[in-house]
Amino acid sequence: MDYAIIAAGEGSRLAQEGVKWPKPLVRLNGVTLIDRLIDVFLKNNATSISIIVNEEMTEVQAYLKALRLPVPFYLLVKSTPSSMHSFYELSHYLDGDKICLTTVDTIFKEDEFGNYIQTFLREGRLDGLMAVTDFIDDEKPLYVETDEELHIRNFLDKPEEGRNCRYISGGIYCLRRPALGVLNDAISQGMSRMRNYQRQLIAEGLRLKAYPFSKIIDVDHAEDIEKAESFLKS
Numbered sequence: 001m002d003y004a005i006i007a008a009g010e011g012s013r014l015a016q017e018g019v020k021w022p023k024p025l026v027r028l029n030g031v032t033l034i035d036r037l038i039d040v041f042l043k044n045n046a047t048s049i050s051i052i053v054n055e056e057m058t059e060v061q062a063y064l065k066a067l068r069l070p071v072p073f074y075l076l077v078k079s080t081p082s083s084m085h086s087f088y089e090l091s092h093y094l095d096g097d098k099i100c101l102t103t104v105d106t107i108f109k110e111d112e113f114g115n116y117i118q119t120f121l122r123e124g125r126l127d128g129l130m131a132v133t134d135f136i137d138d139e140k141p142l143y144v145e146t147d148e149e150l151h152i153r154n155f156l157d158k159p160e161e162g163r164n165c166r167y168i169s170g171g172i173y174c175l176r177r178p179a180l181g182v183l184n185d186a187i188s189q190g191m192s193r194m195r196n197y198q199r200q201l202i203a204e205g206l207r208l209k210a211y212p213f214s215k216i217i218d219v220d221h222a223e224d225i226e227k228a229e230s231f232l233k234s
Helices: 012-016 033-042 058-065 083-091 110-122 177-188 194-203 222-233
Strands: 002-007 048-053 073-077 098-103 128-133 143-146 152-156 167-176 208-213
Touching: 002 033, 002 083, 033 048, 033 058, 048 058, 048 083, 058 073, 083 098, 083 177, 083 194, 098 110, 110 128, 110 167, 110 208, 152 194, 152 208, 167 177, 167 208, 177 194
Parallel strands: 002 048, 002 098, 048 073, 128 208
Antiparallel strands: 098 167, 128 167, 143 152, 143 167
16 A cells, blocks of 8 residues: 655644644654654555655655655655645655555544555445545535445535535545546646545546544644644543
8 A cells, every 4th residue: 555645735824823843743642743644554554655745844854854664755845736736746656556645634543544444455446435524623624425325426615405414524535546547637637626636536437435534633723733632542
């Protein structure tokens, strides 16, 4: 399984709120966000790990360049206009058929993540298994419309009456090669934003399913650090 981490955001809100570390190096219970993800990935069949950071993150660049991992490790330093473009840049390093992508600030329980990965590996007919949660603590959540068997029908900016929109996107994506073909087409069409890419996956008929997590937290604000630490300890 090829794993990829988008860590190219500026983390400006954290800085404005007095957090001195760049987001990838923010610590939860003594462990940096980036180290936590790498450790979880290595425990879950990682055959490679790729990370993108922006050009201004010199401290993060130095930190990651000093890492020595037991699997191939690719560090890409490039500023991009959106997370979808970051994914596109990372995709050049993803050679396998099974890919897991996440953002650096996505916090989840390790046991749930392990079950999620095993489910994806078993579900060979799926083009994508998307992590979702009914815990809504996001400023601009992306609602996921599903059927009763959790096959994804649509991605919506707002829940709509008559649609099953119990869950929102958790920012963790397990994908197979056809999804990268859609990504290439989306870039060539001038598309931007991950949510629009996900809509394009549906539009092109890829088979996507939702996988519920009990809770997924994004570390966007200083107060989220304490929330995430408490969540991981519980």
